[in-house]
Amino acid sequence: MSSIPPGPDYDLDDLRIVTGTKELKALFHPLRDTILDLLTERAATVGELAEAVQRPASSVAYHVDVLAAAGLVKVVRTRKVRAVEERFFGRTARTFYVGEIRPDQVELIENYLNRAAAESEPALRADRLRAILRHARISEEAAARFWRRIFEVVDEFSSLPRSGEQTFGFVVGLYPTQQPSLPAQDESSGD
Numbered sequence: 001m002s003s004i005p006p007g008p009d010y011d012l013d014d015l016r017i018v019t020g021t022k023e024l025k026a027l028f029h030p031l032r033d034t035i036l037d038l039l040t041e042r043a044a045t046v047g048e049l050a051e052a053v054q055r056p057a058s059s060v061a062y063h064v065d066v067l068a069a070a071g072l073v074k075v076v077r078t079r080k081v082r083a084v085e086e087r088f089f090g091r092t093a094r095t096f097y098v099g100e101i102r103p104d105q106v107e108l109i110e111n112y113l114n115r116a117a118a119e120s121e122p123a124l125r126a127d128r129l130r131a132i133l134r135h136a137r138i139s140e141e142a143a144a145r146f147w148r149r150i151f152e153v154v155d156e157f158s159s160l161p162r163s164g165e166q167t168f169g170f171v172v173g174l175y176p177t178q179q180p181s182l183p184a185q186d187e188s189s190g191d
Contacts, residue, residue, distance in 0.1 A: 008090055009042045010076040016093035018072075019101060024108040026070035027096060031055070032063050036072065036091060041162050043076045043088035064089055072096065095155065116171035137181040147174050 018027055026032055031053065038044060038052055046064055050057040067073040068089070076090035098109060123129040138146070150172050157170050 008040060008094075010088075010090040012091050013093040015095050015097060016072075017099040018096050019099040020070075021105055021108065023070045023072065023096075024098070024101070024105055026066050026072055027098075028108055028110045029063070029066075031060075032067055035060070035063060035067065036096070039073065039089065039091045040094070040158060043090040045086050045088055049089075094158065112171055113173045116169060119169055135177060135179040135181075143174060150174065 018024060027036075034053055035049055038049060044052075046057050046061045049064065050060040053060065064073060068075075072092055073089045074092055075087045077088045078085050079088075080086070101109065120129050120131070154170070154172060
């Protein structure tokens with residue numbers, strides 16, 4: 001059992017609905033997304049984040065500033081290190097959820113399923129990919145209820161204690177398709 005506490009070591013909101021263009025631009029950038037992901041573990045300095053992503057601190061500082069300007073991260077504590085005040089950044093919410101967007105904002109949003117497909121390719125080749133794809137003809141209301149349950153599973157996954165050496169990805173999607181479905185069964189046919 002890990003002694004690392006589950007989730008961040010600072011206070012944050014459970015959920016923040018993201019709909020603004022500034023927020024979307026900040027959120028849907030690969031490096032900024034990685035920074036936000038790292039901050040689900042604990043608050044971190046720009047130096048720690050730069051070390052984790054193997055990028056120059058100046059580059060990481062720029063992206064942290066973009067996230068802060070969009071209200072997605074904030075300084076959660078400071079400490080003095082040799083006359084310099086070191087800032088620790090944390091997320092403002094455990095989960096950022098994209099709300100209703102305008103047609104002009106669609107191009108700002110990444111299809112996470114595309115990214116997950118690319119990320120999962122090495123796991124597929126190594127027979128370490130676990131995936132299921134199903135289709136079901138259900139009502140919009142049933143889909144909304146199901147998505148709320150999936151959201152709870154995603155939150156559980158994100159809250160698992162950090163341990164081990166490997167980082168795992170978890171992607172979920174719910175979307176309308178053109179998948180065919182059988183016609184309603186004729187009850188008089190005896191089938």
